[in-house]
Amino acid sequence: MGSRWTYSELKFPSNELERTLIAVKPDGVQRRLVGQIIQRFEQRGFKLVGLKMVQASHGILSEHYGELRTKPFFQSLLTYMSSGPVVVMVWEGHNVVQASRKMVGQTNPAEAPAGTIRGDFSVHVSRNVVHASDSQEGAQKEIQLWFPAKDLLDWDCYDSNMW
Ligand SMILES: Nc1ncnc2c1ncn2[C@@H]1O[C@H](COP(=O)(O)OP(=O)(O)OP(=O)(O)O)[C@@H](O)[C@H]1O
Numbered sequence: 178m179g180s181r182w183t184y185s186e187l188k189f190p191s192n193e194l195e196r197t198l199i200a201v202k203p204d205g206v207q208r209r210l211v212g213q214i215i216q217r218f219e220q221r222g223f224k225l226v227g228l229k230m231v232q233a234s235h236g237i238l239s240e241h242y243g244e245l246r247t248k249p250f251f252q253s254l255l256t257y258m259s260s261g262p263v264v265v266m267v268w269e270g271h272n273v274v275q276a277s278r279k280m281v282g283q284t285n286p287a288e289a290p291a292g293t294i295r296g297d298f299s300v301h302v303s304r305n306v307v308h309a310s311d312s313q314e315g316a317q318k319e320i321q322l323w324f325p326a327k328d329l330l331d332w333d334c335y336d337s338n339m340w
């Protein structure tokens with residue numbers, strides 16, 4: 178009788194439900210980068226729990242970027258972000274907020290290392306392809322702003338305890 182192999186030793190207990198909001202900005206959608214950006218979060222091991230394509234209004238964007246209201250680039254930021262569809266997503270997993278900021282890279286793509294999304298796909302701060310929440314608190318606010326709770330799916334991933 179051969180023994181059955183199980184991989185429970187490889188698993189770690191992952192009851193956390195940390196979530197973050199990621200958005201492919203209008204330049205990323207125009208440049209057909211949506212698939213490659215989703216692929217990076219999937220291959221890292223995060224779980225997609227919400228996804229939609231929207232043409233964002235200045236109203237929602239003003240709230241989303243409320244902390245930047247006094248910045249000189251605020252109006253141009255709203256114009257840019259409402260210039261075409263954005264693909265907004267909620268990703269879940271261990272340490273997903275901090276990990277996704279590292280995957281996205283610095284705000285200014287000139288400072289973002291190769292290997293990060295901004296470092297690989299963009300050159301200028303005003304067209305930096307992707308948004309990622311910058312804290313757990315910010316993520317919760319942004320998720321509530323963009324998604325009604327019923328549109329976030331709490332589905333079981335067959336390998337969810339692997340990472
Ligand atoms: N000096 C600037 N000129 C033009 N646009 C800017 C400038 N600084 C920031 N932005 C735009 O405003 C966005 C918001 O700035 P923020 O400081 O929140 O950066 P971030 O947190 O890296 O970006 P995001 O919130 O979109 O993930 C930036 O991603 C960028 O698109």
Ligand SMILES: O=c1ccn([C@@H]2O[C@H](COP(=O)(O)OP(=O)(O)O)[C@@H](O)[C@H]2O)c(=O)[nH]1
Binds near residue numbers: 254283302304307
């Ligand atoms: O000097 C700046 C700083 C920010 N932004 C834009 O504002 C967004 C939000 O800024 P934040 O500081 O939140 O940076 P992020 O979280 O996007 O890295 C950025 O992604 C940029 O699109 C910009 O156009 N000019």
Ligand SMILES: [Mg+2]
Binds near residue numbers: 309311
């Ligand atoms: Mg930000």
